[in-house]
Amino acid sequence: MNTNTVLEVHDLKRTYQLGSIPVHALRGVSFQVNAGEFVSVLGPSGSGKSTLLNMIGALDRPSEGTLAIRGTEVGTLNDNQLAELRQRVGFVFQFFNLISRLDAIGNVELPLTIAGVPAEERRAKAEQMLEKVGLGDRMHHKPSELSGGERQRVAVARALVTDPSFLLMDEPTGNLDSVTAGEIMDLVDTVNQDLGMTVIVVTHDPDVSSRARRKIRLVDGQIDSDEVNNN
Numbered sequence: 001m002n003t004n005t006v007l008e009v010h011d012l013k014r015t016y017q018l019g020s021i022p023v024h025a026l027r028g029v030s031f032q033v034n035a036g037e038f039v040s041v042l043g044p045s046g047s048g049k050s051t052l053l054n055m056i057g058a059l060d061r062p063s064e065g066t067l068a069i070r071g072t073e074v075g076t077l078n079d080n081q082l083a084e085l086r087q088r089v090g091f092v093f094q095f096f097n098l099i100s101r102l103d104a105i106g107n108v109e110l111p112l113t114i115a116g117v118p119a120e121e122r123r124a125k126a127e128q129m130l131e132k133v134g135l136g137d138r139m140h141h142k143p144s145e146l147s148g149g150e151r152q153r154v155a156v157a158r159a160l161v162t163d164p165s166f167l168l169m170d171e172p173t174g175n176l177d178s179v180t181a182g183e184i185m186d187l188v189d190t191v192n193q194d195l196g197m198t199v200i201v202v203t204h205d206p207d208v209s210s211r212a213r214r215k216i217r218l219v220d221g222q223i224d225s226d227e228v229n230n231n
């Protein structure tokens with residue numbers, strides 16, 4: 001493994017058991033991602049994109065094959081180790097997944113609370129991160145008091161506050177209008193370029209995938225193409 005490799009996936013398979021019927025969501029997928037890359041994962045509905053992202057985010061385990069995050073093989077970890085690894089992955093979802101009774105800063109602090117970071121330190125880090133995503137004046141608003149774009153900014157801040165190995169986004173603009181989607185992707189561009197954060201984004205939206213230098217296309221649980229755009 002190259003020291004610059006943050007993710008190494010080899011012949012990854014995931015089969016769901018639907019009653020007695022096996023569903024082959026991933027049929028052997030291999031690729032590597034280096035630090036600082038911006039990768040989009042495209043493909044029709046049901047092609048295995050979310051399944052792949054969930055495994056990269058250590059939310060789910062492979063049925064076969066291997067997946068290593070910064071050289072740590074995910075398949076060999078026990079539940080505690082997996083939970084620890086999950087803390088080093090920044091996940092952003094289509095429907096934001098914020099806690100409605102917590103304000104913006106409470107939501108951003110949450111992963112630090114779980115990680116046992118002392119109160120003062122986590123408050124300071126969460127404030128910094130909310131300022132970075134342009135929400136310095138919205139820290140005490142609850143999700144219901146924020147627009148869709150602002151909610152997604154909170155989700156991005158929450159994903160980044162633990163200084164994760166990479167930022168994983170599953171249809172992050174799927175619930176936003178196109179102008180707001182563009183603003184969120186501007187933010188993601190900045191995070192990628194200024195912080196050097198590795199970004200893997202699953203999307204249907206060509207405007208979103210056009211931001212990424214590298215595009216991996218999944219069809220029926222397999223990689224159909226994996227191309228780097230040189231313009």
Ligand SMILES: Nc1ncnc2c1ncn2[C@@H]1O[C@H](COP(=O)(O)OP(=O)(O)O)[C@@H](O)[C@H]1O
Binds near residue numbers: 050051
């Ligand atoms: N928990 C599950 N149980 C059974 N089948 C599933 C489950 N999750 C996903 N699938 C199936 O696996 C395939 C890939 O799903 P998914 O990864 O969600 O695709 P995508 O995100 O590309 O739309 C689909 O056929 C889907 O129906």
Ligand SMILES: [Mg+2]
Binds near residue numbers: 049050051
């Ligand atoms: Mg999906």
